[in-house]
Amino acid sequence: MPMFQAVLFDFFGTLTCSAPRGAAHRATADLLGCPPEVFVDVLDRTFHKRATGRLGTAEATLRWVCEQAGVHPSDEAVRSAVAARHRAVRADIRLRAEAVPTLTALRRRGLRTGLVSDCTHELPAYLPHLPVDPLLDVRVLSVQVGRCKPDPELYRAACRRLGVEPAACLYVGDGDSQELTGAERAGLTAVRLAAPDLADHLVFNPDHTWVGAELASLTDVLHLLDAGERKGPFLTPAVEQGSLVNT
Template sequence: MNVRAVVFDLFNTLTAPVDEVDFRASVRDMGLAAGVNPDAFTRGWFALWRQQLDGTLGTTEAGVRRVCEAMRAEVARARIERAVEVRMEFSRRALRPRGDAVATLRDVRRIGVRTALLSNCTADVPNLWPTSAYAELIDEPLFSCVEGLVKPDPDLYQRACERLGLGPAACIYVGDGDDQELTGADRAGMRAVLIKTPEATAASSLSERGSWSGEAIDSLSEIPGLIRTGSAA
């Protein structure tokens, strides 16, 4: 079947590599901004990570408040707001496109193929999305915290297909392999392709970066050729 859509992962796929040290330091800085013990705040933040990804906690502010409440810390609203802004500052940095991302998205759309996004992310990302470099180039963005589903849940891939108005066999999924997203895409009936990111930092325990035996590409700029020829290197 001809490729009619490309579904992209976001972090470490469309974005430049996210620095794990910077990521964890930013969470600690949130604790400092809130005026609480930064190490305890960091532990609390990651203890609630799944609930942030699936949207259970709602806004970033609600997440900060929940962590502080669990620490039994009374925190002024101004400090909560500052902690939220620290998170937003990190996410703005994390959303920087990798070098060939914007050009590739334009090329894919130019040849008449639709685009979608599936991202496991917290509430700050959809808030920043409208001003990102990708917003006008992705036809159907789906965020886990908005959809209430987290990759590799098959219903999330199915929902992307429904939004695109296509069957999964007409879609290529491209990701760096975190969260078993490639296996999830393959099981959903999509054609899954790994984007190699040797410069990416520590992968999650669910990463497929080192074990994926399916199709793989070295750069996003290979995707238009992949669409035309129907195969990857």
């Protein structure tokens, strides 16, 4: 029996390339009559509250953000800003070139695949339109389940939906939100994606103390699985030192 039956992925910075911030925030701030720097500051310091969905709908959440920023736009302006933000965020998303091929290869091998992401209302809206969506068996999104990483329940929920034990599941992420530590606490094996474009990637609550295998690209997930099948145990000493980073 294969050592792993499923692979879970983070979304931002893992299935996607690191994207410069700016366009989505500026467009939204302008429509709301809010200085962009103030708007960005509020977004940054309220991310987890927004990402757990506790503030309600996308419109209710944006209205709450405006209150924190000290502006009071009309309902029409808020609705326009929500629509503009969805368009701008979607435009900023660039899937990694290897994302679809890697997911396709995993499914051809008989492995199940899933997504575990900390996100606000935008991701559930545009994910169904992305080419990775049909290649995912489960999607556990923080804004829908009311929890953020590193809460182990996020990963366990994905495993339950997949019908696999956590020990039979690999988690791949860039290390944002202590996601790797959270995955391991839930009983999964975790590896960090350390692609070159992530050097300046915005990270909330990074996994500074986590030590484990690092991969240079999503394609290396397949190489790592192959190495584990040939050699076992899965994480050989060379891999534990992150030797695949430069492959």
